[in-house]
Amino acid sequence: MKILMIGAGGAIGKIVTAALRDHEVITVGRNTGAIMADISSETALESLFKQVSNVDAIICTAGDSITNSLSAMNKAPFMVGIQQKLWPQINLVLSGMKYLKDNGSITLISGKMGEFPAKGSSGKAFVNGAINSFVMAAAQEMPRGIRLNVISPSKVSDIGGDELIAAYIKCLETAINGEIIRVGYNKQ
Amino acid sequence: MKILMIGAGGAIGKIVTAALRDHEVITVGRNTGAIMADISSETALESLFKQVSNVDAIICTAGDSITNSLSAMNKAPFMVGIQQKLWPQINLVLSGMKYLKDNGSITLISGKMGEFPAKGSSGKAFVNGAINSFVMAAAQEMPRGIRLNVISPSKVSDIGGDELIAAYIKCLETAINGEIIRVGYNKQ
DSSP states (O other): OEEEEETTTSHHHHHHHHHTTTSEEEEEESSSSSEEOOTTOHHHHHHHHHHSOSOOEEEEOOOOOOOOOGGGOOHHHHHHHIIIIIHHHHHHHHHHHHHSOTTOEEEEEOOGGGTSOOTTOHHHHHHHHHHHHHHHHHGGGOSTTOEEEEEEEOOGGGSOHHHHHHHHHHHHHSOOOSOEEEESSOOO | OEEEEETTTSHHHHHHHHHTTTSEEEEEESSSSSEEOOTTOHHHHHHHHHHSOSOOEEEEOOOOOOOOOGGGOOHHHHHHHIIIIIHHHHHHHHHHHHHSOTTOEEEEEOOGGGTSOOTTOHHHHHHHHHHHHHHHHHGGGOSTTOEEEEEEEOOGGGSOHHHHHHHHHHHHHSOOOSOEEEESSOOO
């Protein structure tokens, strides 16, 4: 498969990229990667997909949000999560659904704090919750057999690499669509 | 109780405001209400709470987001939900936690599409999911016994008024904190 990998340099991205060595993985990032592109920009994504065609899958393991006590939060740190984790991933779906090959797949990233938030996670929890709900909604409207799922990992240090890789392979290679794949924790 | 009611003119706001007639309800809106204030503005809320003191509870039943097919969505309609439903409610919590009376309560609004999205609801679902996760996170950090909950209603036309009112009374008068109260639908 030809796979666009956003966030290949991050902790999760490194593990997943290594596991996909039998595929053609094209790394994309704002400042690093085989192709540099700001995925929060609609025009940057259009131009990316004109440059790289016949893409089978997009995996995004990148996205920042702010952890801080609620009393120290104001608008700016909340907006970091929107601008650096939520909107870029929505944007990836809006472009990807136009340019991916038939029956391709898109795999986003959210996180455990969306469902089981700890103290200090308000700036992270709301972004993860937003991404999970977006995926459940948008997956119903993917064209041409394209599938959309989201990996919701616990803290990377708490996750087994095998479980993480299995989650990504499941998104790439099975028929699942609209699912939240929890890694390192369970729903209940 | 002295209750700040945001969205008193909306379908849900009218039902709830009528049910709270034994309380001192102060309606707040951008263009309507006893007090006019843009709740998305941090300075407007500061000035609101300096004008109205000893508030026991805040109820927000207001907030817009866009319903449209995914293929017709782009950045602008997604941002409507952030700017008109998500951020104003986060902002209400950040100010309310400073100015509410001890043991006061804040009740936000999300919606069924956050958990059970239908086609065309991507612009609504992600906002509701964000609010639910924010409430679960932020409720753990409320100071001075203040409680934070969220009502997640189904479509207003599908809801019984009694069930809706009971949900708001539960948030006002019981000890619940950090809960998502589903109205007109169940979790499973």
